[in-house]
Structures are given as structure tokens and as C-alpha cells.
Amino acid sequence: MIKAKLASIGKDIYTVISELVQDTDIINFAKISPDIPCSDxxxxxxxxxxxxxxxxxxxxxxxxxxxxxxxxxxxxxxxxxxxxxxxxxxxxxxxxxxxxxxxxxxxxxxxxxxxxxxxxxxxxxxxxxxxxxxxxxxxxxxxxxxxxxxxxxxxxxxxxxxxxxxxxxxxxxxxxxxxxxxxxxxxxxxxxxxxxxxxxxxxxxxxxxxxxxxxxxxxxxxxxxxxxxxxxxxxxxxxxxxxxxxxxxxxxxxxxxxxxxxxxxxxxxxxxxxxxEGVDYSLTNKQLEKKKQFVNGILKDSKFKIIPSKGTFYQLLDYSDISQEKDTEFARRLMDEFGVALFPLSVFYHDSIDNKILGFSFARNNEVLSKAAKQLLKV
Ligand SMILES: Cc1ncc(COP(=O)(O)O)c(C=O)c1O
The missing domain is CATH 3.40.640.10 (Type I PLP-dependent aspartate aminotransferase-like (Major domain))
Known part of the structure; x- marks a missing residue:
């Protein structure tokens, strides 16, 4: 039999989530492509x-x-x-x-x-x-x-x-x-x-x-x-x-x-x-920083603990004060009960270590950020 390489590898988390939210009203807060438009x-x-x-x-x-x-x-x-x-x-x-x-x-x-x-x-x-x-x-x-x-x-x-x-x-x-x-x-x-x-x-x-x-x-x-x-x-x-x-x-x-x-x-x-022509990289950076402040400004009143993000456009949240469920299960419940999809951090570890942490991207338009964060306030 021909042995294919990487045969046991499944879909990545971003694909899994985008397939789960497709044709639903669930907000994909784990989306990797940014809402920020590119330069004309x-x-x-x-x-x-x-x-x-x-x-x-x-x-x-x-x-x-x-x-x-x-x-x-x-x-x-x-x-x-x-x-x-x-x-x-x-x-x-x-x-x-x-x-x-x-x-x-x-x-x-x-x-x-x-x-x-x-x-x-x-x-x-x-x-x-x-x-x-x-x-x-x-x-x-x-x-x-x-x-x-x-x-x-x-x-x-x-x-x-x-x-x-x-x-x-x-x-x-x-x-x-x-x-x-x-x-x-x-x-x-x-x-x-x-x-x-x-x-x-x-x-x-x-x-x-x-x-x-x-x-x-x-x-x-x-x-x-x-x-x-x-x-x-x-x-x-x-x-x-x-x-x-x-x-x-x-x-x-x-x-x-x-x-x-x-x-x-x-x-x-x-x-x-x-x-x-020379690129001003600080423009996108400032825009992202504002988005981070905006969404975290809403989330500070939630039961999630915000883990400081110094770079990228990802934000991690610790939910250990809310639940002891596995992060994959908790992420699934947030989708089903609160209509918002975050990624569970355990999928980024080879042995699926679960530290009760979920993440999302803040490279999204403010309407999505506000809607998703307000859903998380209800948790
Ligand atoms: C850490 C990291 N490396 C590499 C990539 C892939 O970049 P590219 O789309 O240019 O292949 C990504 C994309 O999100 C990333 O987050």
C-alpha cells in the first residue's frame, strides 16, 4: 500500500470554525483574514x-x-x-x-x-x-x-x-x-x-x-x-x-x-x-492598536481575564473564572449558546494542553468587534 505523508493530520482550526459558522448567524471571531481594507x-x-x-x-x-x-x-x-x-x-x-x-x-x-x-x-x-x-x-x-x-x-x-x-x-x-x-x-x-x-x-x-x-x-x-x-x-x-x-x-x-x-x-x-514610494507601516499599526483598545474596553467588564497582547492582531482570554470545561467544549458552547466563535488555544499544542484559554482576532470592523464583545459580556 502507498503510504501518504501527513495522512493523520486533520483540518486546521480556522477551517473548522469557518465551516461550522457558514450559513449561521454565529460571529466568526476567529477569522484570520482581516477586515482592514488594503491600500487603493x-x-x-x-x-x-x-x-x-x-x-x-x-x-x-x-x-x-x-x-x-x-x-x-x-x-x-x-x-x-x-x-x-x-x-x-x-x-x-x-x-x-x-x-x-x-x-x-x-x-x-x-x-x-x-x-x-x-x-x-x-x-x-x-x-x-x-x-x-x-x-x-x-x-x-x-x-x-x-x-x-x-x-x-x-x-x-x-x-x-x-x-x-x-x-x-x-x-x-x-x-x-x-x-x-x-x-x-x-x-x-x-x-x-x-x-x-x-x-x-x-x-x-x-x-x-x-x-x-x-x-x-x-x-x-x-x-x-x-x-x-x-x-x-x-x-x-x-x-x-x-x-x-x-x-x-x-x-x-x-x-x-x-x-x-x-x-x-x-x-x-x-x-x-x-x-x-515609501510605506508608513504605523498607520495599520495604529488602527489595530485602537481596535484592540476598543474591544478590550468592552471586555474589561466581562468575566474573562484579558491576557495582554503586545503584537499581532490576536487577543487571548482566560475563562478559568467562568468554567472548568475543556477549551474545545467551552468554545463550542459559546458558539451554540452565545453565537460567537473563538479559537481554543489547546489546538496549538501537540498534546492539546488545556489552560482554559480562547482567542480571537481584533483585525475586524468595529461593528463586529462590538457585537462579539457584547455577546461575551453575557457569559
Ligand atoms: C505566524 C504566521 N506565520 C505564517 C503565516 C502565513 O502567512 P502567508 O499567508 O504569507 O503564507 C501566518 C498567517 O496567518 C502566521 O500567522
Whole structure:
């Protein structure tokens, strides 16, 4: 019999919830695509280039002009020189970038350290390449990383550490100490780091996103993944990029070339023009911060405990004062009795740890935020 890879994996939580709420009045408060519209300028550019450039393939590493614009942004943000020619590659979104990077470096029996709760695409990518995920639980209540625990799990089989900052779905962000510890732990090893930074422009309360690119030495062993889909509210475009050292990027590009060959041409031209004009990332950030304050302003009078979210557009709620039901069951009851769907946090743990926490996205229009939060006040 043919043995299919990943045969035992079921649907992800976002798909499960969207199927459950379809054709009902239940508010999908777990929806991952934002209600925030993308810039008119960007869509106009996309339409222009769909007309003008649709018959072209771009270079397998991505449109050079776009890579140059990314290099300029990195220089401006982190003071780091990254070569558009050798160290930046355009991808079909962050998910593909993650899969390609993992499959470039992970072989049978290799170990990959990752932190839970974890975004759902990491483990399937590790396992389909014969790797073994090594899980470290983030520490509550602020979901920081216990670097002492990480150190104990590292050995000669460890090939990768996957980090994610700002973190989906807890909203935790890296601080200087995290960068220093990651550097210390990997120093003198052959471990590479994949840093999922798709929420890099969504950090609140005057705090700053700390990329692994902010440290030159760490940057050398890292592959940093970004998503234009998330940055510009165009997740449906499925376009992003990774940045690495020339040594690592050369290996990744070989894999990517035969996985996807070239990325969508018109969107690359549109994004290159858009970046050339200079983007004010703080606008979406401010908008999201206001939404967070708005919805949490309503929820502060509820029986849920709000877990501070420092970044992303996700908010976690602790319901342990309300019920001791399993989070999956409680989430189901909220849908059936209160008409609002949140995601249970246990689905982001390999062993379904249940800490009585649910989450939602605040990248929604204020009417939805208000309606959903008011339902939660009744719980
Ligand atoms: C942490 C994280 N990584 C990666 C992705 C995937 O991004 P993309 O849509 O560009 O594949 C997402 C999407 O929500 C995400 O939350």
C-alpha cells in the first residue's frame, strides 16, 4: 500500500470554525483574514501590472527591483546590509517560505526546536521531511521563552530552532534578552534559526519589534520570513519573502526553484512600485492598536481575564473564572449558546494542553468587534 505523508493530520482550526459558522448567524471571531481594507494605491498598481505583465515569468529568486526595495528597508530598519542579489528571495507567502526553508535543512532524524503554542504549519513541514519536532512550552502568563529549558534540549541532532515574533496567537514579542539568549545558545553550534516575523509591523504600546536581523551575528545563521499578505492586508495574494546569509540562501534557492520556480509576476511589480514610494507601516499599526483598545474596553467588564497582547492582531482570554470545561467544549458552547466563535488555544499544542484559554482576532470592523464583545459580556 502507498503510504501518504501527513495522512493523520486533520483540518486546521480556522477551517473548522469557518465551516461550522457558514450559513449561521454565529460571529466568526476567529477569522484570520482581516477586515482592514488594503491600500487603493496598491490594488491599482496590481491591476495595472495584471494588464501589462501577466505574460512574463520573473526570475526564480524574485523580481530584482522588489528585492532591492526590501534590501533598502532592511538597511533602514536594522542598519544591516543585505544583498538583493544573493540574500533575499521572494516567495509565495510565508507558509511556502517556511516549508521550503525547513525542507532544505531537515533530514531524517534531525531535531527541530519549536515553541508552543505554535503556528500550525511548522510541525507538518518538519515531519514530512523526516524531522522530529522538539517542543518547548512558552511560560504563562506572558508566554515568554524559558531559554534554560531550550539549552537542555539542544544536542548534535538539533538542526533548527524556529522562533516567531510577534507571536501568533499569544501576542508575545521578543525583547533584548531573548535575542541575547538565542545568540548565546546557538553560538559555536551548527544550528540555524528560522524566524517567522510576519507580524513585524504590528507591535503595540510603544514597544518595538526586535528582529533576529537586529544582531549581525545572529542574522548570519538565520532565515527571516516576512509576508506582504499580512503587512499590507492582502493575505489572498500569497506573497512574501525570506532574508538570510548568502551561504544559507544559496541552498534554499535550489529547493525553491524546483518547488515553485517563479512567483506571481504582476504582484511583484506592484509591490516594488509601492515600496519605492515609501510605506508608513504605523498607520495599520495604529488602527489595530485602537481596535484592540476598543474591544478590550468592552471586555474589561466581562468575566474573562484579558491576557495582554503586545503584537499581532490576536487577543487571548482566560475563562478559568467562568468554567472548568475543556477549551474545545467551552468554545463550542459559546458558539451554540452565545453565537460567537473563538479559537481554543489547546489546538496549538501537540498534546492539546488545556489552560482554559480562547482567542480571537481584533483585525475586524468595529461593528463586529462590538457585537462579539457584547455577546461575551453575557457569559
Ligand atoms: C505566524 C504566521 N506565520 C505564517 C503565516 C502565513 O502567512 P502567508 O499567508 O504569507 O503564507 C501566518 C498567517 O496567518 C502566521 O500567522
Amino acid at each position: 494605491k496598491l490594488t491599482e498598481l496590481a491591476i495595472k501590472y495584471i494588464k501589462e505583465k501577466s505574460v512574463e515569468y520573473t526570475h526564480p529568486h524574485g523580481l530584482f527591483e522588489l528585492r532591492e526595495e526590501i534590501a533598502k528597508e532592511i538597511k533602514q530598519r536594522y542598519g544591516l546590509n543585505k544583498s538583493a542579489l544573493n540574500e533575499i528571495t521572494i516567495t509565495a507567502g510565508a507558509t511556502q517560505a517556511m516549508y521550503t526553508a525547513i525542507s532544505t535543512f531537515v533530514n531524517e532524524g534531525d531535531e527541530v526546536v519549536l515553541f508552543e503554542p505554535a503556528f500550525n504549519s511548522y510541525v507538518p513541514a518538519i515531519e514530512s521531511n523526516g524531522g522530529r519536532p522538539v517542543f518547548v512550552q512558552r511560560t504563562q502568563p506572558d508566554y515568554h521563552i524559558d531559554w534554560e529549558a531550550v539549552l537542555k534540549l539542544i544536542n548534535t541532532r538539533t538542526k533548527l530552532i524556529i522562533v516567531n515574533t510577534p507571536h501568533n496567537p499569544t501576542g508575545a514579542i521578543f525583547n533584548e534578552e531573548d535575542i541575547a539568549q538565542l545568540k548565546k545558545i546557538t553560538n559555536g553550534t551548527n544550528i540555524n534559526i528560522i524566524s517567522d516575523e510576519v507580524f513585524e509591523h504590528m507591535v503595540f504600546d510603544g514597544q518595538k519589534h526586535l528582529s533576529v536581523l537586529s544582531d549581525e551575528k545572529l542574522a548570519e545563521r538565520s532565515i527571516v520570513i516576512s509576508s506582504f499578505g499580512i503587512a499590507f492586508n492582502v493575505p489572498g495574494w500569497k506573497i512574501g519573502y525570506y532574508v538570510s546569509s548568502e551561504k544559507l540562501m544559496t541552498k534554499i534557492r535550489k529547493k525553491q526553484h524546483f518547488q515553485i520556480n517563479a512567483i506571481n509576476t504582476p504582484f511583484q511589480y506592484a509591490l516594488a512600485d509601492y515600496l519605492k
